Amino acid sequence: MKPVKVGICGLGTVGGGTFNVLQRNAEEIARRAGRGIEVAQIAMRSPNPNCQITGTPITADVFEVATNPEIDIVIELIGGYTIARDLVLKAIDNGKHVVTANKALIAVHGNEIFAKAREKGVIVAFEAAVAGGIPVIKAIREGLSANRINWVAGIINGTGNFILTEMREKGRAFPDVLAEAQALGYAEADPTFDVEGIDAAHKLTILASIAFGIPLQFDKAYTEGITKLTTADVNYAEALGYRIKHLGVARSTANGIELRVHPTLIPSDRLIANVNGVMNAVMVNGDAAGSTLFYGAGAGMEPTASSVVADLVDVVRAMTSDPENRVPHLAFQPDSLSAHPILPIEACESAYYLRIQAKDHPGVLAQVASILSERGINIESIMQKEVEEQDGLVPMILLTHSVVEQRMNDAITALEALQDVVGNVVRIRVEQLS
Ligand code: HSE
Numbered sequence: 238m239k240p241v242k243v244g245i246c247g248l249g250t251v252g253g254g255t256f257n258v259l260q261r262n263a264e265e266i267a268r269r270a271g272r273g274i275e276v277a278q279i280a281m282r283s284p285n286p287n288c289q290i291t292g293t294p295i296t297a298d299v300f301e302v303a304t305n306p307e308i309d310i311v312i313e314l315i316g317g318y319t320i321a322r323d324l325v326l327k328a329i330d331n332g333k334h335v336v337t338a339n340k341a342l343i344a345v346h347g348n349e350i351f352a353k354a355r356e357k358g359v360i361v362a363f364e365a366a367v368a369g370g371i372p373v374i375k376a377i378r379e380g381l382s383a384n385r386i387n388w389v390a391g392i393i394n395g396t397g398n399f400i401l402t403e404m405r406e407k408g409r410a411f412p413d414v415l416a417e418a419q420a421l422g423y424a425e426a427d428p429t430f431d432v433e434g435i436d437a438a439h440k441l442t443i444l445a446s447i448a449f450g451i452p453l454q455f456d457k458a459y460t461e462g463i464t465k466l467t468t469a470d471v472n473y474a475e476a477l478g479y480r481i482k483h484l485g486v487a488r489s490t491a492n493g494i495e496l497r498v499h500p501t502l503i504p505s506d507r508l509i510a511n512v513n514g515v516m517n518a519v520m521v522n523g524d525a526a527g528s529t530l531f532y533g534a535g536a537g538m539e540p541t542a543s544s545v546v547a548d549l550v551d552v553v554r555a556m557t558s559d560p561e562n563r564v565p566h567l568a569f570q571p572d573s574l575s576a577h578p579i580l581p582i583e584a585c586e587s588a589y590y591l592r593i594q595a596k597d598h599p600g601v602l603a604q605v606a607s608i609l610s611e612r613g614i615n616i617e618s619i620m621q622k623e624v625e626e627q628d629g630l631v632p633m634i635l636l637t638h639s640v641v642e643q644r645m646n647d648a649i650t651a652l653e654a655l656q657d658v659v660g661n662v663v664r665i666r667v668e669q670l671s
Contacts (some may be wrong), residue, residue, distance in 0.1 A: 238271070238272045239272070240267075240272055240273030240274060240275040241270070241272050241273070241274050241275070241309050241310060241553050241556070242275050242277035242307050242308050242309050242310075243274060243275070243276055243277065243308065243309065243310040243311070243312055243549065244276075244277060244278040244279070244280065244302035244303075244305060244308040244310070244311050244312065245276055245278075245279045245280070245302075245312045245314065246279075246280045246299040246302050246303075246311060246312060246313050246314060246315050246324060247280070247281065247299075247313070247314035247315035247316070248279055248281035248284070248285045248288060248290070248314075249285065249314065249316075250422040250537075250538050250541075251314045251338050251365065251538065251541045251542060251545065252279075252281070252285070252312075252314040253285040253287045253288045253538060254537075254538035254539045254541060254542030254545075255312060255314065255542040255545045255546060256276060256279070256285075256288050256290065257287065257288060257539070257542070258539060258542045258543065258546050259274060259276060259546060259549075260276075260289075262546075266546065266549075266550060269550050270549070270550045270553040270554060271553065271554060272553055274549055274550075274553065276293055277293075277294065277305075277307050277308055278293070278294045278295075278296060278301070278302050278305055278307070278308060279293055279294070279295050279296075280295075280296050280297065280298060280299040280301065280302045281295065281297070282297060287538075299315060299320065299324050300323075300324065300327055302324075302328075303324055303327040303328040303331055303333065304327065304331055308333060309333065309334065309556070310333060310334045310335070310336060310549060310552055310553075311324070311325075311328040311333045311334070311335050311336075312335075312336045312337070312545060312549070313325055313328075313335060313336070313337040313338075313339060313342075314337070314338055314339075314545070315339075316339055316341070316425075316426060317339075317341065317342075317426075318341055318342060318345055318346065321337075321339050321342045322342060322346045322350075325337065325342065325350055325361070326349075326350065326353055329350070329353050329354050329357050329359055329361070330353070330357065332357060332358075332359060333359065334359045334360045334361070334362075334552045334556065335354070335359070335360070335361045335362070336361075336362045336363075336365075336545055336548040336549055336552060337361065337362070337363050337365070337366065338363070338365035338366055338541055338544070338545055339363075339366060340363075340366035340367060340436065340439040340440050340443060341430075341436075341439050342366075343363050343366050343439075343443055343453070344438070344439035344440075344442040344443055344453055344455040345439075345453075345455050347363075347443070347446075347453040347566075347567075348452050348453050351566040351567065351571070352571075354566065355560070355566075355571060358560040359560075360551075360552050360555060360563060360566075361566060362548035362549075362551060362552055363443070363548070364544040364545075364547055364548045365541050365542075365544035365545045365548065366439075366440065366443060367393065367440040367443050367444060367519075368391065368393055368440065368517040368519055368531070368533070368535050369395065369517060369533065369534050369535040369536045369537060369540045369541045369544065370533045370534045370535075370537075370539075370540025370541060370543045370544055371517060371518075371519065371531050371532065371533040371534075371535065371544075372531075372544065372547060373391075373444070373519045373521075373531045374443070374447060375547075376521070376529070376531055377389075377444065377447050377448055377521055377568065378447050378564060378568040379564060381521060381523050381526055381529070382568070383523075383525050383526075384523025384524055384525045384526055385489075385523065385524045385525075386448040386449060386489065386521060386522070386523050386524075387488070387489060387522045387523065387524060388486065388487065388488040388489065388521075388522045389441075389444050389445065389448050389485075389486070389487045389488075389519065389520070389521050389522075390484055390485065390486045390487075390509070390519070390520045390668060390670055391440075391441070391444065391484065391485050391517065391518060391519035391520065392482055392483065392484060392485075392509065392512050392516075392517050392518050392519075392535070393436075393437050393440040393441065393444075393485050393517055393519065393535065394431050394434070394436050394437040394440075394483060394517075394535070395418075395423050395514075395515035395516070395517055395534070395535035395536035395537070396415070396418040396423045396424045396425070396428065396431035396432070396436075396515070396536065397431055397432060397434075397437065397462075397463050397483040398482070398483065398512065398513070398514065398515065398516065398517070398535070399414065399417075399418050399423060399514050399515045400414045400415060400418065400432070400463065401463060401466070401471075401481065401482065401483060402513040402514050403417075404466075404468065404471065405471050405480075405481075406513075408468070411464075415428055415431075415432065418431070418515075421515075421537070422536075422537065422538060423515050423536040423537060429462075432462050432463055432464050433460065433462035433464065434460040434461055434462040434463070434483065434498040434499065435460060435462075437460075437483065437485045437498045438455065438458040438460040438485070438498045439455060440485065441458060441485035441486075441487055441496060441497075441498055442454065442455040442458055442496065444485070444487060444519070445487035445494060445496050446567045446568075447567055447568040448487060448489075448521070448568075449487070449489055449494055449575065449577065450567065450568060450569030450573065450574055450575050451494065451574060451575050451576075451577060451579075452567075452574055453567075454496070454579050457496060457579035457581075458496045458497065458498060458579075459496065459497040459498065459499070459581075459582040459585070460497075460498050460499075461497075461498065461499035461500065462483070463483050463500055466481060466500055467663075469592070469632070470590075470592060470663060470665060473590075473592065473620070473632075473634045474502050474590065474665075475505070476620065477502075477590075477618065477620065477634070477636060478504060478505055478506075479502040479503060479504055479505055479510075479590070479667070480502070480503055480505045480510040480511075481500050481501070481502055481503075481665065482500070482501055482503055482509070482510060482512075483498070483499070483500055483501070484498070484499070484500075484501040484503070484668065485497075485498045486498075486501070486668060488585075489577070490580070490586075492578075492580060492584065493577055493578040493579060493580040493584070494577055494578070494579050494580060495579075495580050495585040495586075496579050496580075497582060497585055497666075499665075499666055500665050500666075501665065501666050501667065501668050502590050502665055502666070502667040502668070503667075503668055503669075503670060504669060504670075507670055508530055508532075509530065509670065512532060515534060515535060515536055515537065516532065516533065516534060516535060517532070517533065517534070517535025517536075518530060518531065518532040518533075519531045520670060528670075582642055583641075583642050583643040583646065584641065584642070584643065585641070585642050586639050586640065586641050586642070587639060587640075587642070587666040587667060587668060588617070588636065588637055588638055588639045588640070588666070588667035588668075588669070589635075589636070589637045589640070589645055589664055589665070589666060589667060590634070590635070590636055590663075590664070590665040590666075590667055591633075591634070591635045591636075591637065591649075591652075591662055591663065591664055592632060592633070592634050592662070592663035593605060593632070593633040593634075593635070593652060593658055593662050593663075594628075594630045594631070594632055594633075594658070594659045594660050595630060595631050595633055595655075595657050595658050595659065596629075596630065596631070596657040596658075596659065597624050597629065597630070597631050598657050601631075601633075601655070601657045601658075602619070602621065602633065604655055604657070605633065605635075605652060605655075605658075608648055608651045608652055608655075609635075609637065609648055612640075612644050612647055612648045613640070613644065614637050614638070614640050614644060614645065614648055615637060615638040615640075616635055616636070616637055616638075617636040617637060617638055618635070618636045619633065619634070619635050619636075620633075620634040620635075621633050621634075622634070628659075630659055636667065645664065649662045649664060
């Protein structure tokens with residue numbers, strides 16, 4: 238049988254990895270796919286020194302690949318929202334299947350892209366968009382399809398996890414670790430996407446859609462990054478038996494779906510609390526399977542290429558199948574998506590870590606306790622440290638039981654208004670993940 242012809246758009250970190258894996262494992266991949274896979278064209282702006290592309294037709298114009306009649310599958314690895322969207326829509330219009338690693342594109346324009354793909358009877362595959370080399374899309378969409386999914390929680394930004402790990406283990410400074418993550422090719426072109434939680438929110442949006450059968454709704458995700466975390470909070474969390482991780486949480490509740498990305502205290506004996514460096518992990522809790530944990534490299538050249546190539550193999554296998562009988566893009570049949578709303582963060586529920594800087598006066602602790610109890614907030618533990626030499630203030634660290642966020646917002650406003658409380662109260666959400 239003639240090989241399937243693919244065009245790679247973008248020969249950067251992931252594009253280069255994809256090209257190399259396809260060359261190196263060509264025979265194994267063909268045995269799995271049932272046909273050879275030939276890179277028939279590459280669109281790139283500059284050569285990648287890691288790739289031997291001699292003999293492969295090259296263009297500087299990605300749209301040439303999308304309209305090339307020779308090409309069966311377009312691999313979009315240019316990133317970004319705008320040209321990538323136009324490229325993918327053009328490829329679909331030309332009847333081509335698409336494989337992409339672009340989480341921003343799928344999270345923001347996925348509903349439009351999948352509708353167009355259905356109209357044209359083509360596949361858009363996006364395993365590499367979430368958690369690099371971990372086949373978590375396939376696991377949720379196919380492996381867990383018997384389950385009603387209760388929640389998904391994941392460390393889904395390798396750069397952020399790498400920074401937190403280096404800060405905690407080696408006391409390294411934030412900018413220094415970020416620069417290393419950029420040099421290693423982990424960070425996004427705009428690294429604020431990593432450290433402000435936008436990249437994780439893109440990925441969580443995709444995970445929530447395939448877990449709960451809802452349209453992609455990135456604009457409703459609550460997003461908080463890691464830039465305001467301090468070593469003091471990392472250390473206090475450790476003393477309380479917790480690790481701080483940057484977590485994406487999607488939870489189905491009776492009122493709606495929680496969709497939130499933020500630093501989170503996790504009990505330090507949980508497996509996911511021990512996922513370090515650039516590694517990612519996603520926990521999925523289903524009513525039948527219980528909790529499952531998927532772990533692996535969340536970024537990097539060949540781990541991400543592994544997912545791109547796995548998608549290619551899937552597409553090759555499914556090319557001759559009836560489009561109606563393929564795995565739906567968002568796991569659920571398109572006419573069976575649910576309108577269950579995404580909850581605003583004020584309506585989400587979690588436990589909290591609070592750090593209050595107070596003057597060393599009698600009765601402050603009683604006032605704090607009374608503000609919380611008046612709002613029905615149950616304190617789980619309190620740790621009061623000795624007066625800090627540099628400012629003469631007493632750090633009070635509290636863990637609370639679970640409460641609706643709006644109630645905690647009211648309590649924090651009241652706490653910050655106390656005469657003996659100085660500055661803002663630090664609040665970090667806590668998840669037991671049990
Ligand atoms: N910037 C992303 C990360 C790359 O660090 O996880 C993989 O999506």
